Amino acid sequence: MEALTESGIRPPDTAAEQPLLRVKGLTKHYQSASGGRIVACEDVTFDVYPGEVLGIVGESGSGKSTVLQCLFQDVMPTSGEAYLSSFLGGTRNLWEADRRERRHLRTHDMSMVYQNPRQGLNLMVTAGGNIAERLLAAEWRKVADIRAKASDYLSRTEVPLDRMDDFPAFFSGGMQQRVQIAKALANNPALVLLDELTTGLDVSVQAGVLDLVRDIQHRLGMTAIVVSHDLGVIRLLADRTLVMKDGHVVEAGLTDQILEDPQHPYTQLLVNCVTH
Amino acid sequence: MxxxxxxxxxxxxxxxxxxxxxxxxxxxxxxxxxxxxxxxxxxxxxxxxxxxxxxxxxxxxxxxxxxxxxxxxxxxxxxxxxxxxxxxxxxxxxxxIHYVSQFLKAPPRIPALDVVASVIVNRGGDPTEARARAAETLSALGIGPELQSSYPSLFSGGEQQRVNVARALVDPPRLLxxxxxxxxxxxxxxxxxxxxxxxxxxxxxxxxxxxxxxxxxxxxxxxxxxxxxxxxxxxxxxxxxxxxxxxxxxxxxxx
Structure with a gap:
């Protein structure tokens, strides 16, 4: 019999699959008022593959949002490398990009949905105008195209079209979040970053937003990183999951494995704290 | 051998x-x-x-x-x-490879028919054909059209188990x-x-x-x-x- 029992790992065609995003050794330190060093995240390394949703779970202060902020260039890391295959052929470290390239990253290659819609939306620009801003930044020029795209994405995200010309300042939290999602997806970025997108919403509204993201993921096959403290959100959306604590990735694996056979003491605690 | x-x-x-x-x-x-x-x-x-x-x-x-x-x-x-x-x-x-757990872990707020059809769709199958095969498999297991359009979370334990089996067998895998x-x-x-x-x-x-x-x-x-x-x-x-x-x-x- 041929070597069936050998323990060699020979993955089939997945071996040829290339990650969309590779992050190596991402570290962010802050200085505290007293001059001490605060570790926001330390030596965070992971890959994201095309079409997959990667979950990052952890409590507040674990560094999970810092990872997204660094990727989206809101915050510059202390050290680390990241390569996005859609950006300059995956040859340029995102954190060594110049101003113009960084702008391109934020407008063309990636988008971010923030926990607080105030960060992702201009609340005193109409819902349609917010999406138009994003498309203009991505160099869309024809007003008719922009208008059509805006109404397409607002209807996909179930924002009533008769509210398109209203200001999101007067929308409910759930609807603001849906406008933010429409804006983030409108120019079809390679990578979508979702930071605590349901935190602070009523449970029934949370369900609607999660169903929307799941539905879009299935229909458009978007690649995303979902950051949440809520294992329910991770369970619903993520194929693979990283668990972060005190700035470090303490565990990584298939989402069902993280939930059913957690290895790290912190993950075991987290899984056992879930009330449903 | x-x-x-x-x-x-x-x-x-x-x-x-x-x-x-x-x-x-x-x-x-x-x-x-x-x-x-x-x-x-x-x-x-x-x-x-x-x-x-x-x-x-x-x-x-x-x-x-x-x-x-x-x-x-x-x-x-x-x-x-x-x-x-x-x-x-x-x-x-x-x-x-398909794993059937003892209890159904279907995503919430998705009708039974789509829960089953998604197996084929995720393998690249045509959604319309997937739904037809899902309906056929669920019916063979005694889950009729009425239930097919409802959410499995509302089903009895036995009905949920049959949705689970339907999901596994709507497009039989190589290893179950x-x-x-x-x-x-x-x-x-x-x-x-x-x-x-x-x-x-x-x-x-x-x-x-x-x-x-x-x-x-x-x-x-x-x-x-x-x-x-x-x-x-x-x-x-x-x-x-x-x-x-x-x-x-x-x-x-x-x-």
Whole structure:
């Protein structure tokens, strides 16, 4: 019999699959008022593959949002490398990009949905105008195209079209979040970053937003990183999951494995704290 | 002799419960067996013997602590299910290995029909055809159109189990891992499951199944493993293995 029992790992065609995003050794330190060093995240390394949703779970202060902020260039890391295959052929470290390239990253290659819609939306620009801003930044020029795209994405995200010309300042939290999602997806970025997108919403509204993201993921096959403290959100959306604590990735694996056979003491605690 | 589809050697599993002061349990203490293509291998044993742990290790829902499980994929490659990259496991789960848990874990707020159809859609199938096949499979299991358009979270335990079976068999995989898929079913519905499992068997699907129901086992299994305290105590053709008395006693609880 041929070597069936050998323990060699020979993955089939997945071996040829290339990650969309590779992050190596991402570290962010802050200085505290007293001059001490605060570790926001330390030596965070992971890959994201095309079409997959990667979950990052952890409590507040674990560094999970810092990872997204660094990727989206809101915050510059202390050290680390990241390569996005859609950006300059995956040859340029995102954190060594110049101003113009960084702008391109934020407008063309990636988008971010923030926990607080105030960060992702201009609340005193109409819902349609917010999406138009994003498309203009991505160099869309024809007003008719922009208008059509805006109404397409607002209807996909179930924002009533008769509210398109209203200001999101007067929308409910759930609807603001849906406008933010429409804006983030409108120019079809390679990578979508979702930071605590349901935190602070009523449970029934949370369900609607999660169903929307799941539905879009299935229909458009978007690649995303979902950051949440809520294992329910991770369970619903993520194929693979990283668990972060005190700035470090303490565990990584298939989402069902993280939930059913957690290895790290912190993950075991987290899984056992879930009330449903 | 044909090459095995799956060759399991010395699987070990230890669980350390940090939240219980590092208490350790060892559900699997060195399990080995081969599974031929198209074979149905039944697993029996008392509760706590490690039956579910074994199936979960093969699906990578559990991380094994030792051993190998070399699986011959459709493309002819040998993949160690215990150690293959996560992305490989995701692909195999989508295309050729399906695990049926004892209880349905369907995503919320999706109608039963779409829960089942999504298996085919995720394999790249046509959504309209997927829904037609899902409807046919669910109907064969006694889940009619009325229920098909409802959310499985509202179903009875037995109905949920049949949605679970429909999901596994709407497009029979190469390897099916079954963890007591009929524990909540009455005799009539067990017969429906039996029928549809047989169809998949005829189609060449190999299966590893945990059953508390001796009749199901006798009608489906080619071979049986008796698992006790994390070890294989018997392994052989269904007729030659002495099925311990607790199996039938176990079935009685559910009927």
């Amino acid at each position: 044909t090459e095995p589809l799956l060759s399991v050697r010395d699987i070990r599993k230890q669980i350390t419960l940090h939240i219980l002061d590092g208490k350790q349990v060892s559900p699997l203490r060195g399990v080995s067996f081969d599974l031929a293509p198209g074979e149905f291998l039944g697993i029996v044993g008392p509760s706590g013997a490690g039956k579910s742990s074994l199936i979960k290790c093969l699906n990578r829902t559990y991380l094994a602590d030792g051993g190998t499980a070399n699986y011959r994929s459709a493309s002819g490659e040998i993949v160690d299910l215990l150690h293959a990259p996560e992305r490989t496991m995701i692909r195999l789960r989508r295309t050729e 891992l079954l963890d007591e898929p009929t524990s909540a079913l009455d005799a009539e519905n067990r017969a429906k499951v039996l029928e549809i499992v047989r169809r998949a068997q005829a189609n060449g699907t190999a299966m590893i199944g945990i059953f508390h129901d001796i009749e199901m086992l006798q009608q489906l299994a080619d071979n049986v493993i008796v698992l006790e305290d994390g070890l294989v105590t018997q392994h052989g053709p269904i007729g030659s293995v002495q099925i311990p008395g607790y199996i039938e006693a176990g079935a009685a609880e559910f009927v």
